[in-house]
Amino acid sequence: MRVWAFFFAFLYLNIYGQRHTSTWYNIDNGLPQSSAKAIVKDKYGFIWISTENGLVRYDGVSFVTFNDFKVNNLRFGEFNGNPLVDSITVLNNFQENKIIIKNRFPRLTKLQSSDKITFSKGNDVVYRIANNIISSNFYDDIHYFIQLENSTYRFTEKNAIIYRDEKGNDTKISIPFSNRDLNNIFICNDILFVNNLRTRKTYSIDKGKLTVFEKPTLFNDPETRIYWQQITDQTFIINRNNIYLVEGKGNELSLKFLVKYNEIGSHSYCSMYYGKSFNKLYLGTLNNGLNVLRLSNFYVAKKETDFSNNVYYNSLPSGKNTIIAEDGSEFGKDGIINQYAFGNNDNYPMMYDNSGNILIRKRNSIVRFYKDSNYRKKDSTFIKKGFDAFIKSGTLYGSTFSGPSGTQLNIFKKDLFSKPDFVYPFKSFVTTFFQYGKDEILMGASDGLYSIVLGKKAITPIFKNIHVKTILKTKDDLIWITTNNSGFYLFKNQKLIKMPTDRNNYLQSAHYILEDQQESYWISSNNGLFKVPKKQLLQYAENKKSPVFYYRFTKRDGFLTNEFNGSSQPNAFALENGEFVFPSMDGFVFFNPKDIKTYYPDKNKIYIERVKIGNSDTQYFHGTLDLKNDYKAADIYIDLPYFSNLENLYIATRISGHESSDWEQIPAGKELKYTISNLSPGEYILSVRMLISPDGKFQEKSVRFKIEPFFYQTLLFRVIVSIIILIVIILIVQLTTNFLRIKNKALKQIVHNKNSELKETSLNLEVVKSDLQKETEYQKKLVETISHDITTPIRFIAMLSQKLYESDDLELQKKYFDSIYKSSEQLYQFTLNLKEYTELYKAKNIVEEKEYVLNGILEIKKKLFCEIAKEKGTLITNAAAEEVRSKVNESIVTAIIHNVLDNAVKNTFDGEIILNIKENKYTTILTIADTGAGMSDEQITIYMNLFKNPRLETPSFKGRGLGLHMVIHLIKKIKAEIHFKQNYPTGTIVEITLNKN
Structure with a gap:
């Protein structure tokens, strides 16, 4: 008890604590309603918030609202249950419904009578206490009790508390107590603590056994407010805006100071939860939403007076835990602890000389503040015009001077006030130097990094086109180079090795590097403070492939600004007490690296x-x-x-x-x-x-x-379609072959009959015999002609079927299906007219009884050949605008157009075929013009002679289909004319002239 009491006595002196940043969440940015009546964390690491419009799960990134329960009342209250066994329950108002949160998901469950918080027992109202919020109200006409796992505390009598154990045995504990004192109770380790603010005593009741602590502590301070929540087993002590968390075992309690939060009394806070894993304090209100305090171990020291300039570039360590800035302010982590009369000086540079005196530049002079006078006495030494900066590295001193012709670097072996031992002129601006060896220095400039051997005039460039900011050595004797907008480098073996930047390229403007006891580097930048394991950078320097993972700290972690400052000389320090300090654009940032945690996801909670x-x-x-x-x-x-x-x-x-x-x-x-x-x-x-x-x-x-x-994307569908297409092709070929065999047999019978008739005709025997021989020759070649004419569309269908089988592209498959359908339809229509082919040669009537439309023939043949032509990149155009009628034998005209168009399609690639009809009073002219390979003048002469020579009546056209020989024969048969012309620049124009009379 003495240790306990002494601890709390000491707490009165503890006025410093963690800094914090505050973030509010309400109906505008995540919550479904601006109340956070209860807060609990489940076994999976998610935080649950009870609101008056449903339950909310928070994972640190987003809020997921659950309010689609099949209930009429979504106003939920405090949580109960046990998160460790994955069972969190909550009731809505009037205890109408019960929700259980299990396996990260809430669902409606059956409400048991034991789940209720308020119920009637005879004429008495009994209320279960599961938490003790700051604004709790307790009344004398209500009986209260606290339910533990196996026991109960009842508050039913004045000046007494009744403890009932797991066997049902009651123990009466008599202490000065009334229901209004319930505001000052809490449960810790299943022990009931009762604080009497009037007598400044604390009572603990452990399984019915009473212990009295008579010393005044923060627990029984009249200024103290208590928040206790049973489901989280957390108790908070709030005293004079300081928030503490109760810890300890048994009766030996202690308080962990969390934060001094001056706004704790400014809002209607009704729930609290401390997340130890991420060092956050969650404060829920009745009407303003959720306030998340991120507790921080970063401390920002700055001048608090109005209009103060807190932009610092340089400082010097002073003592074990303080630094001195150029304006004479001595800072510790909690602010200014001393002020020296340094006056107004330049922001940088400053350093100690060999006697511990502080040197600060002021325009073209150096002001020296003497250590033995506690920096009260000073003197000033004029250097010369153009004096820029002075630097100390190792045993050497350096100073720089700027002029119209460039920069001059002076190197001193003794001190700055002696004659320079070495002078080096540069055209670029000299930023810093570093003593690399006894007689060798590294010099940083605005255009690169250089090496200089003292005593020699040669200046060796090491790396060009970078603006060197700082050259520093970490405690592991590694040399690092920071630059403006070019990242930072490791200097090793006379070479610079560029380090990878972070994901946002903030380290392109790195300032300074410090190494902690855990072999991690802390790097300040223009946008945040970074931590990285040293071994990752060194591994990357070896192979350029090892990944480097930077951890970035920002204002959310406790800074006042993300922008730190750099300098040509050391401006960040590891103090004797283990703290690091970095200058920023708003004060100095102090922290102990071992107190700063980096947070990573739990591998088992993804x-x-x-x-x-x-x-x-x-x-x-x-x-x-x-x-x-x-x-x-x-x-x-x-x-x-x-x-x-x-x-x-x-x-x-x-x-x-x-x-x-x-x-x-x-x-x-x-x-x-x-x-x-x-x-x-x-x-x-x-x-x-x-x-x-x-x-x-x-x-x-x-x-x-x-x-x-989709059904048409399945393999089964593709196989079935391929089989169907193959069957259709086989059937078409088989039916066509059978049809041609029958026709051939019929033709042979006709020939036989004709021969019989010719024998009976003696007067015209020679003429008839000659005619029959011609007819027989044409009929024999007809089968070959028809077979050849359907070869082109059938081969085209077969080719598309193979491409369909090989393609997985849906749009391309649809295109192939469409082409197969159109070609098959036109091939079917063509086979229906095969009978007409057999009548071409023996037809005697070259004039029909009724007129028919020539345009229809052109359109039918265009459809037959359009898909074949499209595959060759050729477009067939029917340019006949007006309807033209004719009585010339339709079958013969159809055969003529078919073969001429067939020849045009076969010989035209990536071109155009134009069909047209013109008529006058006496004739009708059919024109088929292509842009294909075309006919030579010699070929045109041959075919025109064939047309004009009346003796060439029975040509041989095997292997050419009907061919131009057949066309010419049919042209003669219908007493028409045909002309062949060159289609400039390429192709052929075929004109067929039909006589109307």
């Missing part, structure tokens, strides 16, 4: 179980995610309880399966998610990789998902 498909509500899945084939985009959320700066999360994802991708970084935003879109059907694995420690260790977690295919 959850991938939520998805949002399109504009639908968020869904939960377990195991495998199934996506319908009509999905457009699906957001898969990565849930993890991480309550620190998201910028320090290193999360990458990749897809493997039917399609694969490389690791992609997930940007840190309000939500951590991976969006699935434009993936083809199939099974996939989404892998998530996350950095979980500063040494570069990753934890990987995977989830499977599959995208259902």
